[in-house]
Every structure is written in C-alpha cells, then in structure tokens.
Amino acid sequence: MHARRWPLHPLPLEGEAITSWIVRIARQYGTEWDVLLHRTFGWPDTTYVDADTQIPHWVIRGLSAKTGVPASDIRLMTLAGQWDRLLTDTTVPTPKEYLSRYEILFSDETQKPHHYNGWQPWRPDRWILFACRECVAENGEGFYRLIWRLPMLRSCPIHGQLLERAVFSGEETRWVDGPQLATPAIRLMDALTWQGWTQGYVDLKRRRVSVAEWLCMLRCLIEETCFKHHERGWSDWFDETESIEIPFFPCDVFEHMEMREVKRVLEAVAYVLARIQHHQMRTSGKHAQILVPPASAWDRLEAAARFCHASSIDLD
Structure with missing residues (x-):
C-alpha cells in the first residue's frame, strides 16, 4: 500500500x-x-x-x-460505521423491547410487535434506495447520501422534494418516480431525522434526545400507526372531520416491505406525527408528551373553556 x-x-x-x-x-x-x-x-x-x-x-x-x-x-x-451511533443509546436484548419501548398512540402490551428471526431495526432485507434528483444534479451522477439506503426519509430536507426511487447504473441515474414537493408534515418529520443523522441529536419541543432515541421513538410510532390493530377508527383519533387513509399491514414487517409500501408507511406516520405535535390528535400512550409541545397560556384557557362548556351541556 x-x-x-x-x-x-x-x-x-x-x-x-x-x-x-x-x-x-x-x-x-x-x-x-x-x-x-x-x-x-x-x-x-x-x-x-x-x-x-x-x-x-x-x-x-x-x-x-x-x-x-x-x-x-x-x-x-458506511452502514456498518453508523449502526453503533444509531443504536447505542437504545440497545435492548430483544426486538420486542425495541419496538415497544415508546408507547405514543396508546398503551397496549397485549399485541406482539412484528419482526422475524435476525431482524434488526431499520435494516431492510433488500436494496432500497430513495434519492433526491436535485442533490444528484448538484453533485454529479452516481452521488447519493448514505441515509437514502435506509427507510428513514420520505423527502430531501435540503430541497423539500419527495425522494424518488432511483436506479444507479454506471454514469446514469434512472428515476422511477416523478419530482414532487413534500407536504409540510413530511418535511417536519424528515427535518428531525436529518438533524439526528447529521448532528447526533434531535431537538423536540420538550427536550433534546439522541439520534438513537429519536429513531427508536420513530420506529415505535411506525409500528403503532400501520402494524398494530386499533379498536377505533382513525377519525376518532383526530380533532378534525377530514377523511383519513392510513395503510394497515397487520401481518407484515416494515423492514421487509417493498419500496412502494415503505413510501405509504412513512407518509402516514408523518401525517400522524404532525397532528400529535400540533395538538390535533388524542393520544393515550405514556410517552406521547415527549412529542407534544407545552401548551401555551392561551391553549390552556381554551381547553378550560371547552371543559366548562361540555360540563354545562352534561348538567342540562
């Protein structure tokens, strides 16, 4: 050498x-x-x-x-070099404990998390590569960021575009999808993940957490949103009347899914996360408050007014 x-x-x-x-x-x-x-x-x-x-x-x-x-x-x-950093603070003996460490949507210990023999969080068992065409155009054909190899981001936090399925072949990049702007909910979720990936920590509304803690929290939310059975419909979870379409995969494992399904899951979780952080979703999990910003004095006043109004109706 x-x-x-x-x-x-x-x-x-x-x-x-x-x-x-x-x-x-x-x-x-x-x-x-x-x-x-x-x-x-x-x-x-x-x-x-x-x-x-x-x-x-x-x-x-x-x-x-x-x-x-x-x-x-x-x-x-390298992916091998990242695993210690991404999982150090949340090393647990079993997949079940990793997937149920944070209860955000509800408290339910009866349902088994979805995993398989040899399962490890965030490690897909097939080649998954989302890419940003703006990043590739700026840095040359064949350029890609390591995080694009993992099912963590739905958009590019730098350009605000949805990541697209890409095939790198020599000097050419073939794009499977078309360019599209990400929604505010997706950009919010991905900004937190990107901050953790690049800085090693994530600033949530209530406290700063390590990237390992954030990814464990996000993976638990993915499990709760799309892989666990809910006794009530999604319209009962939200303080709004719009139609909710959340994909449900009761027999699948996130890391084992096709790219098109990974996209659907990440978009659904971004939607749920945004509404948790904007006080637009009723959650009962004991760790949900980590994601919810402290209520302002005006928010507390409005909540008290709603309680008094509801109580007066009950009395009548």
Missing part, C-alpha cells in the same frame, strides 16, 4: 455514502470505483461488492492515507 496521497481527491459531502465518494474520486482518473480500489489496495477481488456494508477496515485506513480524511470520518460513511 502506497502512503503517498492521490493528487485528486474531492472531499466527502455531507451525509455522502462511501461508495458515492469513491465513485467521484475514480471519475477524476477516468476509471470505475472498484477498479481504483483494486489497483490501489487489492480490494475487492470479486466482480461485485457493496462497499457501503462490506468495505474492510484496512481499506478505510488506506483511503484515509490517500486522501487525508480521518479514518473515523470515513467509517461513518
């Missing part, structure tokens, strides 16, 4: 995946990313590998020597 730096080595961009970064470096030399790594470090020695999940530590150290980027920062550009 040669210690001399590469003369051309663009720096990683915020949230960029390691494969995306190596693709941009290899493009400077007119070659493919796997060819560059094989000629420099002797890896990979197979026709195809997923560098985001399989890249060895010694190759990461070699990339650090060739580019000057700290090895610890490079490792965080």
